[in-house]
Amino acid sequence: MSTISSGMNACATVFTKDIYQRYFKPGLAGKAELKLLYISTVIFGVIGLGTGLAMLGIKSVLDIWWQLSGIFAGGMLGLFLLGIMSKKTKSGQAIVAVIVGILVILWLTFSPQLPPAYDSFKSVLHINMVIVIGTITIFFTGVLLTAFRKEKAMS
Structure with a gap:
């Protein structure tokens, strides 16, 4: 106590x-x-x-820990990597990348709970992959938006 x-x-x-x-x-x-x-x-x-x-009905606290880490840490790590590795990314592009990443993370996290009628929309990835896919999504979305901005500026 x-x-x-x-x-x-x-x-x-x-x-x-x-x-x-x-x-x-x-x-x-x-x-x-x-x-x-x-x-x-x-x-x-x-x-x-x-x-x-x-947490009463939870079988393993570690599984919940990994799931919550995937939800929260994936976004932070992706944004951190984007800031460190892509110095030319502007804040607007980073915000869009984070929004896209959050949507992907939410889909990966909650799609397995969809009813059977929506099986085609369910994620086939293991729940521990949320942090990896979330990080990659935010990072590459930011990099692609930055590259698209440069290409558009050159035109």
């Missing part, structure tokens, strides 16, 4: 100090700050409880 309460308090403190006071109310102090910490602790506790209840 001490680990759980420490985690809830740490999340509440990070939220209060690093997010709320920095961006929303810099002058927050005293009783108001303490009240926000209490409310944040309860909210993070409820989120943790909800997450725990959602």
Whole structure:
């Protein structure tokens, strides 16, 4: 229980100090700050409880970890590689690449849950491939958009 309460308090403190006071109310102090910490602790506790209840029917936490990593890390890694390897990509092109990548990641993640009538739309790839395909999609979409912009500018 001490680990759980420490985690809830740490999340509440990070939220209060690093997010709320920095961006929303810099002058927050005293009783108001303490009240926000209490409310944040309860909210993070409820989120943790909800997450725990959602995991009741899960066979393997590791499978869920890989699935969530595929959803979130694929997009970040693809955008990171695009920024590092393609210095001429503009922010608009990167945004389009991320949107395309997110759509592909969502399809790869949730298409296996489609009803049998939509079998032709289901992904045949293993769920662990989401991070690979998401990364490749974002990176190559950004590179192709950059190359298309250069080609169009030369015309």
